[in-house]
Amino acid sequence: MSADLWPSNSASANKFAREVWVGVALYLVAMAIGVLMSWRLHLPQWGAILMGSATIGYALSMLRALLRMLSSLDEMQRRMQHEALLITAAVVGFGSFAYSMFEVTGVVPTMPHALFFVLPVMILIWRVAFLFVVRRYQ
């Protein structure tokens, strides 16, 4: 991703990177603690749900960082990000739906913990989609 096509203001770009990485780190720590405590303490279902809910705050802080980053972009950069995000949503949405259909019909083997892969795949597709969109405007 070209650095110049990210927020033109480097302070905004640094702030976004800091907020997202801190959010990702806290999210992973909260999730790991939640999973470990659920296993070790044999929490009832409501306890596990409560532990899982602790990650929502960090997920929301990452969402806030993303929205703030989008608002710091100029109009063309924002349009490119919107197009990349739309492509990502379509590919991940229809892709996961199609994969689930294949799983149900037995065309592909059932993958355990398949939902864990949604976020990394989404980030990967967003990067690829953004590079594709950038080419259209260069």
Add this chain to the structure above:
Amino acid sequence: MKNRLRVLRAERNWSQADLATRLDVSRQSVNAIETGKYDPSLPLAFKIARVFDLPIEQIFSDESEVQAAAE
């Protein structure tokens, strides 16, 4: 939409980065507007007109109008 951004910028000896700073956009946005890959919004078009101190229609023109005039 066609525009005379590159010519006007050259007349003033401004680089794309100079113009981008004056418009508060990225250099890539200036380049995309100059090459016709991106049409600016109305507020940005007015801002460009203000920066060059020209009426908006002297900077931007509708391609279909240009073609019709040529025919």
